Amino acid sequence: MPFHAVFLDQASLDLGDLELAPLRNLFDELVLHPSTCPEQVSERLQGAQIAISNKVPITRETLQACPELKLVLIAATGCNNIDLAAAGEFGVTVCNCQGYGTASVAQHCIGLLLALATRLADYQKAVQSGRWQQARQFCLLDFPIVELSGKTLGILGYGELGQAVGKLAQALGMQVLIGQLPGRPAQNGRLPLSQLLPQVDALSLHCPLTEQTRGLIGKDELRQMKKTAFLLNTARGGLVDEQALADALKNGHLGGAALDVLSEEPPRSGNVLLAPDIPRLLITPHNAWGSREARQRIVMQLAENTAAFLSGNPMRVIG
Structure with a gap:
C-alpha cells in the first residue's frame, strides 16, 4: 500500500537547516506545507494516510472528513491540538515526540x-x-x-x-x-x-x-x-x-x-x-526548545514513530 503523508506546518520546525531524508524516505510521497490554516486542514489531508502536525489542530471534523487517515505524528510533546478521543473512535494512532529538547x-x-x-x-x-x-x-x-x-x-x-x-x-x-x-x-x-x-x-x-x-x-x-x-x-x-x-x-x-x-x-x-x-x-518567545540539534531530534523521532507504526509496533503512542 502506498503511503501518502502531509506535514501541515513544516516551517514551525524546519528553518531550512534540517535533514529531512530520514523521514522522507519512509513515504511514497511527503507533501510539505510551511503552514496551514484551520479551514485548510481537511482539504490538505484528503487521501493521506499520515498527518504530521506541530501545532495545527486536527479535530473530530477533520478525522471524520479524512477516512483514510491512519496515523497522526505530533512534531512536539504537547498533544492538546489533537482530538485524542475522536482519534481513538476512528482508529487513528497518535504518536508524539519526547525528550528531544x-x-x-x-x-x-x-x-x-x-x-x-x-x-x-x-x-x-x-x-x-x-x-x-x-x-x-x-x-x-x-x-x-x-x-x-x-x-x-x-x-x-x-x-x-x-x-x-x-x-x-x-x-x-x-x-x-x-x-x-x-x-x-x-x-x-x-x-x-x-x-x-x-x-x-x-x-x-x-x-x-x-x-x-x-x-x-x-x-x-x-x-x-x-x-x-x-x-x-x-x-x-x-x-x-x-x-x-x-x-x-x-x-x-x-x-x-x-x-x-x-x-x-x-x-x-x-x-x-x-x-x-x-x-x-x-x-523570550517560546524558543528555549529550538536549537538545531533539538529540532533534528524531532525529525529523527518522527521517522522512528513512522517506522514503528509501519512495522505494526507503534511507539510513543498517546491517548
Missing part, C-alpha cells in the same frame, strides 16, 4: 537564571545608552548582582527536564529542592508549596499544564516567596497568574522573573506582562 531547554532556563542574577539585560542597556562611557570609575555597578552559589533552587515538575535543570544548578553551587505538585500522590523528599516557596531563592517550573496546575503560581504563592526570589517558567504560560506576577514585580514583591512562555502564543491579543513598565522581567 532537554538539553536545549535546560540550557535556556539556566541562561535566564544567570541573566536575572547578573542583571545582564540592564547592564547591556547601560552600555548601549552610554552610561558606562560616562562613569567615573572603570566599572559600572548600578544594578545589584546576585551570586547563585549557595542559593536554593526550587523545582516544580521533576521529570527529565526538571532533573537536567537541577544538575546544572548544582554545578553552579546551588542547593535543589523539589516541590510536590497538586493532585499527585505524595512522594518522599518533595515539599508542599507552603514549605517550598518560603525557602527558595529561585523557583523553576517544568510541569505540564493541567486543570490541577493551571494558575499554580498566583497571588498567594508569590506572596509566600522571598522578595528577592526569582521565578522561571519555561513550561507553559498558564501555570502562572500573569496579572499577579506583573503586580508582584511592579510592587517590589519579587526579585525578578524570566519566562519563555505566555498564556497566549503568539500574544496577538496583548498581554499584561508585555507592558513596558514592568521591572526585572525577561521574556
